[in-house]
Amino acid sequence: MALQRVLCSVSRRSFSTARLGGLFKASDNLPNPLEHASGLERKQLLAELQGNEDPFDMNIQKRGVCTKEKPHVVYSSFHERLVGCICEEDSENVVWMWLRQSEPKRCACGYWFKLQKVEDH
C-alpha cells in the first residue's frame, strides 16, 4: 500500500508541474530567460548583468608583484584550492600546487600566492 501511495504521488507530481505555467499561459511567447532561471543559474545571469563576467573566479589572472609581502590573492569558497602557475610567459606547462588557507605558498619560480576564503552568499 505504502509503495503504491508513493508511486501514485510521485508520478502525479511529475505530470502536473509546470514552470511558471500560470504567468505565461496566455502568452504565445517564451518566458524571459532571466525571469525563467532560478538558483545558481539565475545568480550567474544576474552577476553577468552587473558586469561581472567571471562570477566564479575561473578565468586566468595576470600576476601582480607576487612577493612574500604582497602575494597574489586567490579566492576560494573552500579551505584549499588547486592553483596553476604559468611561470614563464611562453611556458608550455602549468605548475600545479595546492594552496591552503593561512599558508601562503611560493612557486618554484619565486612567485608567492595566498588563499583567501570567501563566504558563499
Next chain:
Amino acid sequence: MPKIPFHLVSRSPWPILASFQVFNMVYSTAKLFNSSSSSYIFLTNFCLMTLISWNWWRDIVRESTYEGSHTKEVITGLKLGMMLFITSEVFFFLSFFWAFFHCSLSPDIFIGQMWPCKGIKSFNPMGIPLMNTLILLSSGVTLTAAHHFLMTGKKMKCNNLLICTVMLGVYFTILQYIEYKEASFTIADSIYGSTFFMATGFHGIHVLIGTIFLFICLVRSKTNHFSSYHHFGFEAAAWYWHFVDVVWLFLYIFIYWLGK
C-alpha cells in the same frame, strides 16, 4: 554565491537501481529470445526499467529547471557528454555497416557468390524506403524550424512544428512496421537477413527513442520548461534526431539501394 559553477550532485538511488535493472533486462531479454521464459518476466523488467529511467530523468529536470543547478559551465559538460554519447552510437552503427560490407562486397561461395544472397528477394528501394527517406528528411526540416522559433521565443510555432516532427517520426515507424510485416525474408534467412534486420532494426529502435525524446521536449515546452537561451534538453533531442536521420541516409544508400 558559491565559488564553483559545477553541479555537485546529491545522493540518488537511480544509478545503482538502473545498473541492477540493466542486468535484469539483458537476462530476461536473452531468455525471451531463446523462448525459455514467458514474456511476463521481460515485461515486468521493462516496466521497472522505464520507471527507473523516468524517475532519474525527472530528477534531472527538477535539478535544472526548478533548482537552477545547470549553469553555463554545467551545460558545457552536458553538451560534451551528449557528443561523446553520439560518437559511441556512430561506432555502434559502424560495426553493423562493417559486417554488411564484409559480407556483401565479396560474397562467399556459401551464399551463392552473389548479393543479395541466393534465394533472397530484397525490397524495392524506390517504394517504402524512399518514402521513409523523405519523411526523415522532412522531419529534420521541421525540427530545425522548431529550434529556430524556440530561439526567437515563438512558443506556439515551436510547439506546432515539434508536433509535426513527432508525427513524422511515428509515421516512419508505422511504415517500417508495414515493411517488416511484408518482408519475404527473416533475420534468420542468410547473412543478408541478419545484417539487414540488425542494422535497420536498431535504427528503428533509435527512431522510437528519438520520437519519445522529442515528445518529452514537446511536453516540457508546453509546460514552459524552456527559455530562449536555456533549452539543452531540446538541443540534445535535436542532435540525436539528426544523427538518426544521417544513419538512415547511409542505410538507404548502401543497404537498400546499392545492396539490393
